[in-house]
Amino acid sequence: MTKRLTPDAFFRIAKALSDPRRCEILESLAPEQEMCCMHLCARLPVTQATISHHLKELAVAGLVTIRRQGQFAFYKFCPEILESYFAELKRRLGGACK
Numbered sequence: 001m002t003k004r005l006t007p008d009a010f011f012r013i014a015k016a017l018s019d020p021r022r023c024e025i026l027e028s029l030a031p032e033q034e035m036c037c038m039h040l041c042a043r044l045p046v047t048q049a050t051i052s053h054h055l056k057e058l059a060v061a062g063l064v065t066i067r068r069q070g071q072f073a074f075y076k077f078c079p080e081i082l083e084s085y086f087a088e089l090k091r092r093l094g095g096a097c098k
Contacts, residue, residue: 002080002087009062013085016061021046022054026063029077036072 005013016022021044028043029035037055041048055075058064062081067074 002084005084005088010085010088012061013063013081016057016063017085019054019057021050022058025051025054025058026077029064029075030079032077034067034074034076036074038072040075 024044025040028040037048037051040051040055044051055064055066055073059066059075063078064075065078067076
């Protein structure tokens with residue numbers, strides 16, 4: 001059973017997903033157990049500061065979790081939050097989504 005999202009959480013996730021770079025980051029994180037920012041920087045053609053900004057926005061939306069180890073931060077995709085978002089979107093659109 002998926003968790004019901006608050007209206008604020010729903011719109012934070014929608015905003016986070018509206019950026020193509022953030023979607024790329026999620027695509028990179030999804031198949032991995034977790035990944036540090038440095039490895040994401042190696043995969044994507046943007047600066048470390050830009051990646052960090054996008055990861056922060058994804059974390060605020062609940063789409064990624066952060067585990068800190070020393071000076072490194074490791075990020076993990078949270079598919080259950082995305083499932084809750086899809087369920088809420090389907091609920092809001094009613095019969096339009098089958």
